[in-house]
Amino acid sequence: xxxxxxxxxxxxxxxxxxxxxxxxxxxxxxxxxxxxxxxxxxxxxxxxxxxxxxxxxxxxxxxxxxxxxxxxxxxxxxxxxxxxxxxxxxxxxxxxxxxxxxxxxxxxxxxxxxxxxxxxxxxxxxxxxxxxxxx
Amino acid sequence: xxxxxxxxxxxxxxxxxxxxxxxxxxxxxxxxxxxxxxxxxxxxxxxxxxxxxxxxxxxxxxxxxxxxxxxxxxxxxxxxxxxxxxxxxxxxxxxxxxxxxxxxxxxxxxxxxxxxxxxxxxxxxxxxxxxxxxxxxxxxxxxxxxxxxxxxxxxxxxxxxxxxxxxxxxxxxxxxxxxxxxxxxxxxxxxxxxxxxxxxxxxxxxxxxxxxxxxxxxxxxxxxxxxxxxxxxxxxxxxxxxxxxxxxxxxxxxxxxxxxxxxxxxxxxxxxxxxxxxxxxxxxxxxxxxxxxxxxxxxxxxxxxxxxxxxxxxxxxxxxxxxxxxxxxxxxxxxxxxxxxxxxxxxxxxxxxxxxxxxxxxxxxxxxxxxxxxxxxxxxxxxxxxxxxxxxxxxxxxxxxxxxxxxxxxxxxxxxxxxxxxxxxxxxxxxxxxxxxxxxxxxxxxxxxxxxxxxxxxxxxxxxxxxxxxxxxxxxxxxxxxx
Numbered sequence: 001x002x003x004x005x006x007x008x009x010x011x012x013x014x015x016x017x018x019x020x021x022x023x024x025x026x027x028x029x030x031x032x033x034x035x036x037x038x039x040x041x042x043x044x045x046x047x048x049x050x051x052x053x054x055x056x057x058x059x060x061x062x063x064x065x066x067x068x069x070x071x072x073x074x075x076x077x078x079x080x081x082x083x084x085x086x087x088x089x090x091x092x093x094x095x096x097x098x099x100x101x102x103x104x105x106x107x108x109x110x111x112x113x114x115x116x117x118x119x120x121x122x123x124x125x126x127x128x129x130x131x132x133x134x135x
Numbered sequence: 136x137x138x139x140x141x142x143x144x145x146x147x148x149x150x151x152x153x154x155x156x157x158x159x160x161x162x163x164x165x166x167x168x169x170x171x172x173x174x175x176x177x178x179x180x181x182x183x184x185x186x187x188x189x190x191x192x193x194x195x196x197x198x199x200x201x202x203x204x205x206x207x208x209x210x211x212x213x214x215x216x217x218x219x220x221x222x223x224x225x226x227x228x229x230x231x232x233x234x235x236x237x238x239x240x241x242x243x244x245x246x247x248x249x250x251x252x253x254x255x256x257x258x259x260x261x262x263x264x265x266x267x268x269x270x271x272x273x274x275x276x277x278x279x280x281x282x283x284x285x286x287x288x289x290x291x292x293x294x295x296x297x298x299x300x301x302x303x304x305x306x307x308x309x310x311x312x313x314x315x316x317x318x319x320x321x322x323x324x325x326x327x328x329x330x331x332x333x334x335x336x337x338x339x340x341x342x343x344x345x346x347x348x349x350x351x352x353x354x355x356x357x358x359x360x361x362x363x364x365x366x367x368x369x370x371x372x373x374x375x376x377x378x379x380x381x382x383x384x385x386x387x388x389x390x391x392x393x394x395x396x397x398x399x400x401x402x403x404x405x406x407x408x409x410x411x412x413x414x415x416x417x418x419x420x421x422x423x424x425x426x427x428x429x430x431x432x433x434x435x436x437x438x439x440x441x442x443x444x445x446x447x448x449x450x451x452x453x454x455x456x457x458x459x460x461x462x463x464x465x466x467x468x469x470x471x472x473x474x475x476x477x478x479x480x481x482x483x484x485x486x487x488x489x490x491x492x493x494x495x496x497x498x499x500x501x502x503x504x505x506x507x508x509x510x511x512x513x514x515x516x517x518x519x520x521x522x523x524x525x526x527x528x529x530x531x532x533x534x535x536x537x538x539x540x541x542x543x544x545x546x547x548x549x550x551x552x553x554x555x556x557x558x559x560x561x562x563x564x565x566x567x568x569x570x571x572x573x574x575x576x577x578x579x580x581x582x583x584x585x586x587x588x589x590x591x592x593x594x595x596x597x598x599x600x601x602x603x604x605x606x607x608x609x610x611x612x613x614x615x616x617x618x
Contacts, residue, residue: 042592089542
């Protein structure tokens with residue numbers, strides 16, 4: 001994969017072409033940097049919306065002080081709002097699912113993947129009941 | 136500052152934005168990156184930034200002196216002094232306590248007990264990595280592989296660049312410094328490769344390595360006598376997968392972050408558990424260290440140039456010192472020595488087998504192909520188990536723990552509460568990474584190369600949130616931070 005990072009224009013000998021390529025490269029670099037900065041801000045927005053509980057955990061480690069208290073209060077309120085609007089649900093569902101997998105033991109796993117055999121107890125009970133009636 | 140934290144996320148957002156904002160001004164950009172790297176390093180303990188600077192200055196001055204001197208004797212003296220200072224600093228911080236404790240034990244055993252000058256020494260994080268980088272710079276200048284760098288700033292950035300500073304990969308001056316002389320550029324490929332590597336690295340570390348550590352490896356190695364043989368057996372496999380995912384995960388993130396800042400590092404892992412021999416394993420595991428040991432230790436010792444006996448000696452010494460590099464403990468000494476001895480035995484057996492049945496490239500019948508395949512499969516299984524056996528000593532905090540571990544493997548009557556379907560699933564998943572097509576990551580990078588920024592952001596955001604949601608609570612430090 002790292003071969004994708006190789007500079008394929010490094011051996012170009014024509015000076016004018018190299019200059020043009022440099023300008024083009026500079027423009028491409030600018031565009032790609034802006035592209036990734038935009039992508040990172042989208043990540044920040046997504047984390048604030050869907051993973052707000054993590055924000056509360058982080059700001060709680062800031063220590064004590066008027067500014068810190070304000071930040072903690074703000075992030076707690078923000079997290080409550082996100083919870084109220086159901087945005088923290090996807091993360092909670094993933095966590096719960098993983099926790100369920102984590103606590104599954106071999107017996108439960110066997111039971112969950114074993115083929116479902118038709119229940120016969122009902123018929124046996126019924127037969128038994130008929131027998132009793134006859135007896 | 137650990138990679139998989141919000142602090143690092145904010146730090147990287149600022150470094151990326153300002154760093155690329157300064158792209159038209161190369162010198163201020165380098166000052167900024169050096170400042171960011173020192174901040175990153177000082178986050179643990181700011182006092183050690185002085186140590187980092189001092190060793191960098193020594194390497195820089197050593198390089199300058201080598202660049203201006205012509206007499207071979209003087210050049211040898213300068214490189215010797217510089218390497219000795221580097222190794223002296225490493226020895227003091229890393230091995231002083233170990234040396235005195237071992238000496239104390241020896242003297243007490245011999246009935247010659249003395250009061251020794253013990254000191255509380257804090258191990259500076261990443262010292263083994265940046266010391267090896269410094270040595271490689273000076274030796275490369277001495278050998279003429281790289282020109283002596285006139286700019287202190289460039290040497291500082293080479294040695295302190297934050298993605299590789301604390302746990303590698305060990306970057307070579309000949310690879311990195313020329314990149315500092317060229318204009319910084321960011322292509323779609325850099326962005327795609329960086330995104331793929333950061334996401335895969337986070338998944339390996341935060342999900343697979345952290346769950347295996349907390350649910351299996353840590354409790355088992357804490358007291359191997361308290362668990363049954365099945366737990367112990369799966370515990371070794373678990374540790375093999377954990378250390379791979381932990382360290383290769385760190386390397387992936389480091390290489391990815393460097394790519395996003397426009398720099399290229401070499402690959403550090405290449406599916407090591409698919410190796411069919413120990414020699415092959417060391418070509419795939421921690422490649423930057425094994426190639427460093429080869430170029431700066433094995434080859435200067437004579438390599439394989441002076442006969443079989445000296446080759447075995449050099450192999451053993453190289454691996455022995457590789458073990459010592461990892462940590463100041465006898466368990467690491469054993470680990471390195473074991474690998475050294477086994478590499479020698481493997482080389483001997485292979486040469487004897489080749490004498491008995493010379494490999495013949497002309498024979499390409501179906502039976503030969505089947506035989507070669509079977510030999511390869513046996514080689515992979517055999518090598519993996521050799522490596523796993525050695526990992527017991529690498530992970531155990533003492534020989535006593537390692538002995539208990541090995542003893543417990545013979546007793547199949549104990550409980551096995553740690554081997555759950557979830558843990559087995561993670562081990563299988565971790566092992567699957569070893570046998571996926573080699574260019575899978577490349578294909579992923581090519582696929583996302585053309586994505587517009589909103590889609591790229593959604594992909595990166597969804598990936599990070601999913602990893603965060605699946606991973607256990609808290610952030611465990613990377614295993615290789617202790618080295």
